[in-house]
Amino acid sequence: MSAQPTTTTVAATPGAPGPGESPDDGLKAGLKNRHLSMIAIGGVIGAGLFVGSASGIAATGPGILLSYALVGAMVVFVMRMLGEMAAANPTSGSFSAYADRALGRWAGFSIGWLYWFFWVVVLAVEATAGAVILEGWMPAVPQWAWALIVMVVLTATNLASVSSYGEFEFWFAGIKVVAIAAFVIIGGLAVFGLLPGSDSGAPGLANLTEQGGFLPNGVGSILTGVLMVVFSFMGSEIVTLAAGESEDPRRAVTKATNSVIWRIGVFYLGSIFVVVALLPWDAxxxxxxGSYVAALNTIGIPHAGQIMNVIVLTAVLSCLNSGLYTASRMAFSLGRRGDAPASFARTNARGVPRTAILASVAFGFVAVFFNYIWKDTVFQFLLNSSGAVALFVWLVICLTQLRMRGIILRESPEKLVVRMWLFPYLTWATAGMISFVLVYMLTDDAGRDQVLLSTLVAVIVVAIGAVRDRRRKNAAVAVDA
Structure with a gap:
C-alpha cells in the first residue's frame, strides 16, 4: 500500500527541527543514535580496505603505513571542516548545500550532481563485486542475477523507511567493525608471540625493516601508495548526510567528527600494521x-579465505546500502533547492524520498547493465569519469569551510560547537594536499585517465550550473525591473 506523496518546500537554510522531524522538511528523524554511531564507525571501512591494500603493500613495502597515515590525516582534516559546518546546520544536502550558500548556486549544483554520479557508479561496482562472491558460493545462479537480487533487496530496504536503512547498516557496519577489531587484536598478539598456537612464531618488528628496509622502493613510493589507497577512504562523509535524519543531529555530527581520528588509526593503520609486521612485504x-587472507593464513586461522569473503561481502552490501541512501538524499536535496526535478523533493508518509531513490537506483541498474555488456568501453568511461570526483568533493569542502566560518560567526556564533584546528592555515594546507594528489595522479597511467575524464565531466557540470545560475539571476533582475 503506497502512501500519498507529500511535497516538500524549497528553503535555502533549513530551520530547527521539531519533534520527530529532521532539519529537512519532509524527511523523518528515523535514525537512532546507535545507527549514527555505527554508520560513522563503519563509514571509513570500505571493501577497498580489504581487497585493495595488497597492491599498495607490493608497491610501497612497509612504508605503506606512511601512505595510509598521510591520506588518513587528510580525511581527518576534511571531516573536521565538514563537522564544523554540519554541526551548525545539519542537512541532507551536507557539503552541497553549504557550497550552495558559501560559493554560489553553481557550486552547490555542480558538486551535488557530481557526488550523485559518483555514488550511482559505485552502486554498479559494488553490486558486481558482491555478485562475484555469491556466484562462487552458488554457481547455479548466474552473476547478473545475483547483482539484480542484491540491488532489488537493498532498494526495498531504502524504500521502506530511513530506520530500515539504519538498521541494515547498523548490522552490516557492526560485522565489519567486529571483524577488523578482532583482526587487529589477534594479529597484534601473533606479531609479538602472545597468541597460543600461532604458526608464525613472533616476527616482532623485523618485517618492517628487513627485505630492503622500511622503504624498499624509495621515498617516492609513498606517493604511489597514496594513489593506491586514497579511494579506500571514500564514504567517511556519509554520516553528515545521515545526521539530518537523526534524533539529535548536532550531537551525532560532533561525536562522529571527534572520533574519526581513532577510527582511522585503529581500522586502517592498525590492521595494515598487523599485515606488514606478520609478513615480509614482498611475500x-x-x-x-590478498593481504588479510595471507595474514590470517600465517596466524593459522582455518578457512581464512572464506571468512574474508564473508567480511568483504558484508562490506560490499554496506557500501551498496549507504551508496543508495547517499545518492538519493543528495538528489532529494538538489530537488529541494530547485537544482533537480521537483519530484525528487517529494517524500511519502514515511518520510522516504521515493522518486529520488528510484531515480538513483535506475541509473545504478543501467550502470550494472553496462558493466556486463560494455565493460571495457562504456562502463570503463563511467568508472574513470567518476574516479576523482571524491577528491573534488573534499577540495570543495575545504573552500566552502573557508567562507562558511565567517557566515556562521556572523549569523549564529553559538552554533560553532565544532571548530577546525588552526583555521585557516590547516584548511589551506589540506586543500593544497588534495590538489597535489590530483596533480600527481597525472603522472600515473591509471590515475591520469581518472583525473582527465573526471575533470571533463566536472567542467561540463560546472558549465551547466553556471548557465543556470546566470539565467536565474537574469530572471530575478527582470522581475525586479
Whole structure:
C-alpha cells in the first residue's frame, strides 16, 4: 500500500527541527543514535580496505603505513571542516548545500550532481563485486542475477523507511567493525608471540625493516601508495548526510567528527600494521591471496579465505546500502533547492524520498547493465569519469569551510560547537594536499585517465550550473525591473 506523496518546500537554510522531524522538511528523524554511531564507525571501512591494500603493500613495502597515515590525516582534516559546518546546520544536502550558500548556486549544483554520479557508479561496482562472491558460493545462479537480487533487496530496504536503512547498516557496519577489531587484536598478539598456537612464531618488528628496509622502493613510493589507497577512504562523509535524519543531529555530527581520528588509526593503520609486521612485504601470498587472507593464513586461522569473503561481502552490501541512501538524499536535496526535478523533493508518509531513490537506483541498474555488456568501453568511461570526483568533493569542502566560518560567526556564533584546528592555515594546507594528489595522479597511467575524464565531466557540470545560475539571476533582475 503506497502512501500519498507529500511535497516538500524549497528553503535555502533549513530551520530547527521539531519533534520527530529532521532539519529537512519532509524527511523523518528515523535514525537512532546507535545507527549514527555505527554508520560513522563503519563509514571509513570500505571493501577497498580489504581487497585493495595488497597492491599498495607490493608497491610501497612497509612504508605503506606512511601512505595510509598521510591520506588518513587528510580525511581527518576534511571531516573536521565538514563537522564544523554540519554541526551548525545539519542537512541532507551536507557539503552541497553549504557550497550552495558559501560559493554560489553553481557550486552547490555542480558538486551535488557530481557526488550523485559518483555514488550511482559505485552502486554498479559494488553490486558486481558482491555478485562475484555469491556466484562462487552458488554457481547455479548466474552473476547478473545475483547483482539484480542484491540491488532489488537493498532498494526495498531504502524504500521502506530511513530506520530500515539504519538498521541494515547498523548490522552490516557492526560485522565489519567486529571483524577488523578482532583482526587487529589477534594479529597484534601473533606479531609479538602472545597468541597460543600461532604458526608464525613472533616476527616482532623485523618485517618492517628487513627485505630492503622500511622503504624498499624509495621515498617516492609513498606517493604511489597514496594513489593506491586514497579511494579506500571514500564514504567517511556519509554520516553528515545521515545526521539530518537523526534524533539529535548536532550531537551525532560532533561525536562522529571527534572520533574519526581513532577510527582511522585503529581500522586502517592498525590492521595494515598487523599485515606488514606478520609478513615480509614482498611475500607472494599477499598479492595472490590478498593481504588479510595471507595474514590470517600465517596466524593459522582455518578457512581464512572464506571468512574474508564473508567480511568483504558484508562490506560490499554496506557500501551498496549507504551508496543508495547517499545518492538519493543528495538528489532529494538538489530537488529541494530547485537544482533537480521537483519530484525528487517529494517524500511519502514515511518520510522516504521515493522518486529520488528510484531515480538513483535506475541509473545504478543501467550502470550494472553496462558493466556486463560494455565493460571495457562504456562502463570503463563511467568508472574513470567518476574516479576523482571524491577528491573534488573534499577540495570543495575545504573552500566552502573557508567562507562558511565567517557566515556562521556572523549569523549564529553559538552554533560553532565544532571548530577546525588552526583555521585557516590547516584548511589551506589540506586543500593544497588534495590538489597535489590530483596533480600527481597525472603522472600515473591509471590515475591520469581518472583525473582527465573526471575533470571533463566536472567542467561540463560546472558549465551547466553556471548557465543556470546566470539565467536565474537574469530572471530575478527582470522581475525586479
Amino acid at each position: 607472494k601470498s599477499i598479492v595472490k591471496d
